[in-house]
Amino acid sequence: MVRFADRMNLLTGSEIRELLKLTAQPDIISFAGGLPAPELFPVEGMKEASMKTLDEMGRAALQYSTTEGFVPLREKIVARMKAKNNIDTDVDHVLVTSGSQQGLDFSARVFLNKDDVVLLESPSYLGAVNAFKACEPKFIEVPTDNNGMIMEELEKILAKTENVKMIYVIPDFQNPSGRTWTLERRHKFMEIITKYEIPVIEDNPYGELRFENENMPSLKSLDTKGLVIFLGTFSKILAPGYRLGWVCAEAEILAKYNFMKQAADLQASTVAQMETNTFLDMYDLDEHVNKIKEVYGKRRDCMLKAMDAHFPKECTWTHPDGGLFTWVVLPEYINAKEMATQCLEKKVAYVPGGSFFPNGGHENTFRMNYSCMPEEKIEEGIKRIGEVIKANLR
Numbered sequence: 001m002v003r004f005a006d007r008m009n010l011l012t013g014s015e016i017r018e019l020l021k022l023t024a025q026p027d028i029i030s031f032a033g034g035l036p037a038p039e040l041f042p043v044e045g046m047k048e049a050s051m052k053t054l055d056e057m058g059r060a061a062l063q064y065s066t067t068e069g070f071v072p073l074r075e076k077i078v079a080r081m082k083a084k085n086n087i088d089t090d091v092d093h094v095l096v097t098s099g100s101q102q103g104l105d106f107s108a109r110v111f112l113n114k115d116d117v118v119l120l121e122s123p124s125y126l127g128a129v130n131a132f133k134a135c136e137p138k139f140i141e142v143p144t145d146n147n148g149m150i151m152e153e154l155e156k157i158l159a160k161t162e163n164v165k166m167i168y169v170i171p172d173f174q175n176p177s178g179r180t181w182t183l184e185r186r187h188k189f190m191e192i193i194t195k196y197e198i199p200v201i202e203d204n205p206y207g208e209l210r211f212e213n214e215n216m217p218s219l220k221s222l223d224t225k226g227l228v229i230f231l232g233t234f235s236k237i238l239a240p241g242y243r244l245g246w247v248c249a250e251a252e253i254l255a256k257y258n259f260m261k262q263a264a265d266l267q268a269s270t271v272a273q274m275e276t277n278t279f280l281d282m283y284d285l286d287e288h289v290n291k292i293k294e295v296y297g298k299r300r301d302c303m304l305k306a307m308d309a310h311f312p313k314e315c316t317w318t319h320p321d322g323g324l325f326t327w328v329v330l331p332e333y334i335n336a337k338e339m340a341t342q343c344l345e346k347k348v349a350y351v352p353g354g355s356f357f358p359n360g361g362h363e364n365t366f367r368m369n370y371s372c373m374p375e376e377k378i379e380e381g382i383k384r385i386g387e388v389i390k391a392n393l394r
Contacts, residue, residue: 030373031303031373036239036292040295046239053278061270066267070277073277078091087218087221094247095247096267096273101131102245103245103257104168105260107166107168107231108135110257111199112132115163117163118140118167119168121141121148122142123327129358154192167200169201173206173207173321173322173324178320178323178325180320186222190223194225199227204232205233209292209296209322226249226253233246236292242272242276243268299373302375307382311382312386315331316328328367334364334392337354343388346385348384350368351367353366
């Protein structure tokens, strides 16, 4: 009889990843994944960058390199954070990771002991919850509305809760809700955090994918005490297959992440870092991101228009200013997980919302992704889901 560590009892397969196995069938219209549109990947450009990297860097591109990451790429990350997030930093405060998901895993290992408290938005990103679970924390969900985390609720929780070790948030185009925090709430949040001196994980995978309204300052840019750990990624603005993300933090904190990186996999892929750096030398990433935003913006508009046309008035959904997702709330008596099976029979898929709440409940919700389907399939898929919802109304 094989005896596993107790922590393995805490970990289950991601509901999203399992669902994606079903939706991989070509006849399924899938709104389930959080996948970038593959037709927008710069394949030809990456081919050129790959050849140029191997020609110029030779065996160095295939060798081990430093844990912190390839310096020229980190310099570009620093410049990009300044331009896009108003974060003033330098390469010594940046660690390249194997995707920002690894940054989430490291965050838990750096800050959490068993039974420590993590605060997060309600709902929150399932991948973060699963990454944190291995360290056996207690989750407290902070209520949200269409403007993000509700600061009065955060203050109430902090005033009465001991041993809060970390707060995890996605202020821009949140996964799963698509919501973006207002400027007022960002400032109030940092005022509260500064008072209580609690580390904050600011996850920013979607921040550059804004379709309308003004950019908001990152929490990291408002941080006066070095409490915010900023996670970024190339997955949504270039290609997820390279698995390149980064952590930006104060030196004392980043040193602990470096230790985690050395223990986990020594370093992010040398060749992936060098090829990405070469691509950024050869091409205008902003121009590429603008193409992505144009396509995703049209697909979002198509989905929202189709929901207006085909979803009954008993449903509500968010209107994201950017990112990949919208969030649907059904009447309380409809179970979205059960309804998902009915939708799959109609060859259309979404992610039931219950798994985005670490303490359970909220089974009348689901997440919709609009980035990965062409507009004609979005229209047809929403029509099919609308038919299923109407069949479940009392």
